[in-house]
Amino acid sequence: MRAAILGRHGEDLQGLQVAVLGVTPEVVGLAWPLASTIRAFDHSADMVRKVWRPHPTLASEVCLADWSGLPLASGSVDVFAGDNSLGALPTFVTCQNVLRELHRVLKRSGTLCLRCFIAPEVPESFASISEDVAHGRVLSFHALKWRLAMALCTGPDQNVVVHRIFQCFESVFPDRLALARMTGWSAEVINTIDVYRDSDTVYTFFTIASLRRLAMPWFSVQSIQYPDYELAARCPTVTLVPHASVAP
Ligand SMILES: C[S@@+](CC[C@H](N)C(=O)[O-])C[C@H]1O[C@@H](n2cnc3c(N)ncnc32)[C@H](O)[C@@H]1O
Incomplete structure (x- = not known):
């Protein structure tokens, strides 16, 4: 900058x-x-x-x-x-x-x-994000979080209410322990997603x-x-x- x-x-x-x-x-x-x-x-x-x-x-x-x-x-x-x-x-x-x-x-x-x-010009599918996680191609939890958020921004304003990012994470990765084992990410880092649970803030990508x-x-x-x-x-x-x- x-x-x-x-x-x-x-x-x-x-x-x-x-x-x-x-x-x-x-x-x-x-x-x-x-x-x-x-x-x-x-x-x-x-x-x-x-x-x-x-x-x-x-x-x-x-x-x-x-x-x-x-x-x-x-x-x-x-x-x-x-x-x-x-x-x-x-x-x-x-x-x-x-x-x-x-x-x-x-x-x-x-x-x-x-x-x-x-965000990418063509939104990613949740299946391809999940596959990348399974193959070790997502290095940090925060990268996963942003990819899910961007994949949700398919409307005309390319925006997402933050609690939807939480809901999407929960539905794509319902088992946090399994995610932690597969990726090596700590529970402490994964649980940072809980801050999004009730947030009405809107992000635009x-x-x-x-x-x-x-x-x-x-x-x-x-x-x-x-x-x-x-x-x-x-x-x-x-x-x-x-x-x-x-x-x-
Ligand atoms: C600068 S942005 C991004 C911060 C952080 N680096 C990130 O990427 O999430 C977040 C800040 O913008 C502020 N903000 C959002 N909309 C605003 C607006 N219309 N006028 C003034 N501040 C605003 C929020 O209160 C928040 O503190």
């Missing part, structure tokens, strides 16, 4: 105005350029209380706000950054409202840089095509960089740049 941003703004640039979408500590705490100011925005007081950590060396603050109505002047931010921020929005319309607002606040020379969880299409009125995709861990193809860092002007 840092490399993508500095690639656009220059290694030597100082004093960036950075806005973080959410309070992800790894994004807030990046080695941002000297004299940068970091403001994080999240609408959940609970998340702010539990997760927010100020930057260790730079000026930073957190603000309770919805990304579709930020308390920031137009054209005042150099960089928006976030970890799966758009994926935390429940519908395509919400996402469009947020992208419109980010475009208003971002300088025309600015950058929107997001790690995104991207865009495809690259749907993300480009939604962003198109305000942003172009400048680059897509892939990491080197499991499910790399589904966890790219996407760098978007704002259009100079937009249709009214």
Whole structure:
């Protein structure tokens, strides 16, 4: 993320105005350029209380706000950054409202840089996911969880209510002990799925095509960089740049 941003703004640039979408500590705490100011925005007081950590060396603050109505002047931010921020929005319309607002606040020379969880263009079947687990082709429980979640996003908004991920896991893998024996995953890790049991939160898993299409009125995709861990193809860092002007 840092490399993508500095690639656009220059290694030597100082004093960036950075806005973080959410309070992800790894994004807030990046080695941002000297004299940068970091403001994080999240609408959940609970998340702010539990997760927010100020930057260790730079000026930073957190603000309770919805990304579709930020308390920031137009054209005042150099960089928006976030970890799966758009994926935390429940519908395509919400996402469009947020992208419109980010475009208003971002300088025309600015950058929107997001790690995104991207679903395959053709959804996987639960049978093929289960077969991959049985053949040792799924290395971590979290990769399994995201694959099931993405396979559930077949509707027009490519979204899923989080408790459905729990229900799907329970129906595809009813025997947790057998799953633990087959994969070597600890019960402690597998049981993290229980957090999803009653959650009404909605996640959206865009495809690259749907993300480009939604962003198109305000942003172009400048680059897509892939990491080197499991499910790399589904966890790219996407760098978007704002259009100079937009249709009214
Ligand atoms: C940044 S996202 C993703 C965090 C984590 N890295 C992940 O991948 O699950 C999660 C955060 O977004 C916040 N959030 C979701 N929708 C929001 C919105 N419309 N405005 C402000 N914050 C929002 C949630 O409160 C939550 O703290």
